[in-house]
Amino acid sequence: MSDCIFCKIAAGEIPSSCLYDGDGVYAFKDINPQAPVHFLVIPKEHIGSAAEITPENSHIISKCFEVISSLAKTQGLEKGFRVITNCGSDGGQTVPHLHFHVLAGKKLGERLV
Numbered sequence: 001m002s003d004c005i006f007c008k009i010a011a012g013e014i015p016s017s018c019l020y021d022g023d024g025v026y027a028f029k030d031i032n033p034q035a036p037v038h039f040l041v042i043p044k045e046h047i048g049s050a051a052e053i054t055p056e057n058s059h060i061i062s063k064c065f066e067v068i069s070s071l072a073k074t075q076g077l078e079k080g081f082r083v084i085t086n087c088g089s090d091g092g093q094t095v096p097h098l099h100f101h102v103l104a105g106k107k108l109g110e111r112l113v
């Protein structure tokens with residue numbers, strides 16, 4: 001999608017603080033962190049949200065979670081972390097390119113974020 005900000009970030013057209021780039025997956029620090037550690041993991045191909053996951057593209061979701069597991073080790077998240085994806089307007093999604101928030105670095109509240 002030519003006007004999608006996360007497609008542009010994944011393509012290197014908009015700068016970001018990259019943590020991982022490979023296997024069709026890109027991970028980068030959130031520009032407005034909601035926890036001491038807050039990064040986003042996205043498929044490099046455009047998928048609008050979790051509502052657009054299909055049998056044809058779902059292989060990339062397992063790749064995203066492999067990257068999350070790997071980054072949790074390299075980023076020192078052994079005490080735990082939270083993965084969130086917001087979907088659609090009621091779900092609070094503001095960027096219409098599927099992304100997984102990874103939040104960590106403090107004891108998070110037991111409800112939502």
Ligand code: 5GP
Nearest residue numbers: 005016028029030031032086092093094095
């Ligand atoms: P959503 O509200 O869609 O679940 O999350 C979008 C996230 O993307 C927000 O946490 C927001 O801070 C982050 N974000 C939006 N624009 C940019 C950007 O240009 N760069 C980075 N690194 N993060 C962004």
Ligand code: ZN
Nearest residue numbers: 004007046097
């Ligand atoms: Zn996109």
